Amino acid sequence: MGKEIDLYRRWKKAKQQLEEIFQSPEHTIVVHYSCESFYDRGDNPNSPRVTSIALRNLDSGQTKSYSIHIFAEQQGLLKSIDNHYDQLEKMMLEAFFQEARTKQHCKWLHWNMRDANFGFEALKNRLLALGGSPYEIDERNRFDLSRMLISIYGVGYVGHPRIEKLMELNHVAAKDFLTGQQEADAFDAKQFVRLHQSTLRKVDVFANIAGRANNNTLITLGTWWEKNGRSVKACIEFLKEHWIISLLGLLLSITGIIFKFTNLLG
Numbered sequence: 001m002g003k004e005i006d007l008y009r010r011w012k013k014a015k016q017q018l019e020e021i022f023q024s025p026e027h028t029i030v031v032h033y034s035c036e037s038f039y040d041r042g043d044n045p046n047s048p049r050v051t052s053i054a055l056r057n058l059d060s061g062q063t064k065s066y067s068i069h070i071f072a073e074q075q076g077l078l079k080s081i082d083n084h085y086d087q088l089e090k091m092m093l094e095a096f097f098q099e100a101r102t103k104q105h106c107k108w109l110h111w112n113m114r115d116a117n118f119g120f121e122a123l124k125n126r127l128l129a130l131g132g133s134p135y136e137i138d139e140r141n142r143f144d145l146s147r148m149l150i151s152i153y154g155v156g157y158v159g160h161p162r163i164e165k166l167m168e169l170n171h172v173a174a175k176d177f178l179t180g181q182q183e184a185d186a187f188d189a190k191q192f193v194r195l196h197q198s199t200l201r202k203v204d205v206f207a208n209i210a211g212r213a214n215n216n217t218l219i220t221l222g223t224w225w226e227k228n229g230r231s232v233k234a235c236i237e238f239l240k241e242h243w244i245i246s247l248l249g250l251l252l253s254i255t256g257i258i259f260k261f262t263n264l265l266g
Contacts, residue, residue, distance in 0.1 A: 011228075014151035017143055018214045021107055025059035028107045030203045030210075034195045037184030038117055047116075049089055050126050051187055052196040053096050056203040058109065058210070064099065065200055066092045069192035081190070090130040093123065097135040108137060111163065111206055112146045145210055152213065153222035163205070169219050172208055176201040 021028050036048035052067035071088045072078045081088065113119035120142065124134040149157060159165045167174055178186060178198035186194045212218035220227070 010151040014148040017148055018152075018210065021058070021109060021143060021210070022214045024107075026057065027105060028058035028109055029103060030056040030058055030109045030207045031113070032111065032199055032202045032206065033113075033123065034178075034183050034187075034199045035118070035122075036187050037181075047122060047125055047129065049085060049187075050093060050123060051089075051192060052199045053092070053123075054199040054203045055096075055099065056207055058207055061204075061207070063200060063203065065196065066096050067192060067196040067199075068092055069196065071095075081192070086130055090127065090132050093127040093130065093134070094132050096123070097127065097132075100137055101135045104135075104138070104141075107141050107143055109143050109145055109206065109210060111202070112144065113142075114144060145206055145213075149209075149213060149218075149220075152227065153218075153220045154226035157220040157222040157226070159221075163202075166209060166218075166220070167205060169221075170209070170212065172205055177205065 031054070033050055033053040035050045038048045052065065054063055054065045056063040068081065068085070068088045069078065071091045072081045072084070075084075075088070075091075077084050077088065108120075110119075113122075116122050116125055120137055124136070127134040146162070149162075158169060161179065164174070164177075164179065166172075167177070176194075176197040178194065183195055183198060186192075186198075209218065
């Protein structure tokens, strides 16, 4: 029973977080970034280089993006990006953190950006390594959509890789979308525009998925029981929160008692 209660609490918290995010979508930023592979690095001790970052306003859909190739174009360095990686990456990350500072009141919706391998800490560490001064985004304003979906629909709600499978199941177009390996390959091939387009596509996909989860139209492999809290306590809480259903149940019970009593008298 303890496990069921814990699952229910996670479910309820995730539902509340989604509701909170969509109560003021104009103050919610969907964020994602692309980088070098963090696996096939050989003896390279440096953290993966960041190549592009996208920020999408959940309400308006307006998107700001930062990319190595954009800054290279602005500096007239498109033909010599290889020789100026550090300079260009530092400029890109500084621009991102400057934007983050102006949005300190916002919520940040992301997918698995949780640690120093891939996440807000990784972005901060990269800028520090390049000699810059990052802005600390409050952890209380970071919302992991990936974890929320697991809490709501159950760990088996979709197969792996989850993003791609979820897109297929919900008929979300995969145009410009690159998998993690494809992004790593694109970086090696210096296809920075493809990387940038993929990053832009992903914040759009995450906003789409979050919206469907919020209005209960997201298609998953989760059962009704999983989608509704996975516990007897959830059923009780559901009846409490939906008083019309509770009242109807009470009236039916009273009607049944009266009917039996009338039969006894007859």
